[in-house]
Amino acid sequence: xSANTRPSGPPTQTYDSAFLKACRREPVxxxxxxxxxxxxxxxxxxxxxxxxxxxxxxxxxxELVTEITLQPxxxxxxxAAIYFSDIVVPLKAIGVDLDxxxxxxxxxxxxxxxxxxxxxxxxxxxxxxxxxxxxxGMLTGELGATPLIGFAGAPFTLASYLVEGxxxxxxxxxxxxxYGDPGLWADLLDRLADITSAFLRVQxxxxxxxxxxxxxxxxxxxxxxxxxxxxxxxxxxFEAVAGYGVPRIHFGVGTGELLGxxxxxxxxxxGVDWRVPLDEAARRVGPGKALQGNLDPAVLFAPRxxxxxxxxxxxxxxxxxxxxxxxxxxxVLPTTDPDALTRLVEYVHTRTAR
Numbered sequence: 001x002s003a004n005t006r007p008s009g010p011p012t013q014t015y016d017s018a019f020l021k022a023c024r025r026e027p028v029x030x031x032x033x034x035x036x037x038x039x040x041x042x043x044x045x046x047x048x049x050x051x052x053x054x055x056x057x058x059x060x061x062x063e064l065v066t067e068i069t070l071q072p073x074x075x076x077x078x079x080a081a082i083y084f085s086d087i088v089v090p091l092k093a094i095g096v097d098l099d100x101x102x103x104x105x106x107x108x109x110x111x112x113x114x115x116x117x118x119x120x121x122x123x124x125x126x127x128x129x130x131x132x133x134x135x136x137g138m139l140t141g142e143l144g145a146t147p148l149i150g151f152a153g154a155p156f157t158l159a160s161y162l163v164e165g166x167x168x169x170x171x172x173x174x175x176x177x178x179y180g181d182p183g184l185w186a187d188l189l190d191r192l193a194d195i196t197s198a199f200l201r202v203q204x205x206x207x208x209x210x211x212x213x214x215x216x217x218x219x220x221x222x223x224x225x226x227x228x229x230x231x232x233x234x235x236x237x238f239e240a241v242a243g244y245g246v247p248r249i250h251f252g253v254g255t256g257e258l259l260g261x262x263x264x265x266x267x268x269x270x271g272v273d274w275r276v277p278l279d280e281a282a283r284r285v286g287p288g289k290a291l292q293g294n295l296d297p298a299v300l301f302a303p304r305x306x307x308x309x310x311x312x313x314x315x316x317x318x319x320x321x322x323x324x325x326x327x328x329x330x331x332v333l334p335t336t337d338p339d340a341l342t343r344l345v346e347y348v349h350t351r352t353a354r
Contacts, residue, residue: 014147014209019080023210023247023269025290025323031315031352032079033345034149036251037331038072039084042338045071055100056092059085062135069139073146076342077349080147080210083136083203087153087214088161090199093128096120096162104166111165113177115184121191124198132199136206147210149249150203154215155192155233162188171220178229189233197240204244212249213237213267219254226258231265238266249292253330259284274329278317290323297328300340307340308347315351 014020019032040046049067050058058064068084088098088106097109112120126133139148161167163174178185200211218230238248250262251271263270263285270289272281274296281291299310318324326348332341 012209013145014143017079017145017147017209019147019325020209020247022323022325023249023290027354029354030349031318031324031326033326033348034078034080034082035072035076035328035332035341036082038076038078038082038341039068040332041334042332042336042341043071043075044338045075055086055102056089059089060131062131062138065131065135066138066142069135069148070142072341073143075338076345078345080149081139081143082149082212083132083139083151083208085132085151087151087158087216089132090124090129090152090195091121091158091162094122094124094195098161106161107166108162109165111173112162112188113173115187118184118187118191121188121195124195126198126202126205129199129202132202133206136203136208140207148208149210149212150200150208151212151214152196152199152203152237154213154218154250154252155189155196155237156221156230157215157217158192158196159185159188160217162192168217171217175220178225182229185229186232189230190236193233193236193240196237200237200241201244204241204246208246210247210249211241212251212271215250215252215255215262218252218258219256221258223257223261226261231261234262234265242266247290251292256281256284260286263289269323269325271327272329278314278321278324280317282321287322290325291318291321292325292327294327294329295344297330297333297336300328300333300336300344304340304343307344311344311347312351315348 018028021028022032065084069081072078073081098106101107160171160174163177247268249269250267253273256276259281269292270285272291272293274294278291295314299307
């Protein structure tokens with residue numbers, strides 16, 4: 001079933017939402033808006049409920065996940081919620097020894113660099129992440145007609161954290177493995193594709209209306225390397241959830257040269273960062289895909305008039321698209337004024353009202 005096919009049985013509450021219509025490239029009452037990292041450090045109410053709770057622990061408390069996910073919907077009136085979690089949650093759930101260190105990010109105690117290390121990456125089962133099913137059940141009850149976006153880290157980005165042992169500027173160990181032992185590399189990404197697919201299936205079956213695959217680090221690759229060494233694993237993930245009929249979004253940073261391939265991997269919606277105008281991105285991606293993006297997150301620090309001017313440029317570039325979901329070109333920066341986000345949502349809704 002494609003994302004453009006109405007699911008069998010009674011229509012869901014979210015089916016006719018502006019967000020899902022845009023993902024399906026159907027006419028919308030207004031351009032839908034949501035933000036990556038909208039549930040997070042820019043909100044004082046988030047900081048309050050997270051106080052004293054480590055990041056990974058907060059991802060495993062259904063009541064806390066529910067509250068954090070709902071906060072930006074209440075405050076900003078965005079058109080979709082995104083499930084509060086982290087891309088390393090499924091790795092933690094299968095027993096990988098890792099932690100999220102404040103100011104650093106995910107840190108893996110024993111990096112994976114040899115074939116025998118693959119044994120540490122067992123299959124993910126729904127029981128491993130029962131808290132996800134519980135939280136999404138709570139959320140869909142609260143959200144009503146507002147869609148919930150589930151998400152997961154893409155195989156390449158997860159592999160980079162596992163191989164490097166944490167965040168990396170140059171991904172030297174990752175690329176050394178990819179070039180030096182292509183067989184092991186392919187097996188690693190295939191294993192991660194299975195884990196990611198299982199994690200997304202849990203979220204969809206619990207009630208997520210769409211899913212986004214984050215490939216945060218894949219912009220470090222040349223197109224030929226992506227096609228040969230990464231695209232098969234990402235395509236496997238998208239194919240694994242194709243039968244659910246929910247829109248599948250693919251997003252990476254610095255991926256201007258990869259946009260066409262990212263769409264080719266199987267996404268229904270391709271996320272675009274701020275470096276490529278949306279009309280040019282549409283040319284690179286080709287027909288049959290909606291686009292998501294792409295205001296520079298730093299623009300929100302400018303005066304209101306400048307924010308509106310830059311937003312108009314994004315909307316003008318998107319005016320000829322088959323489907324457009326307004327978003328930032330990356331996540332909300334931690335020191336962003338929440339009121340600037342609220343004003344931005346209202347501005348996009350008002351300016352694009354049909």
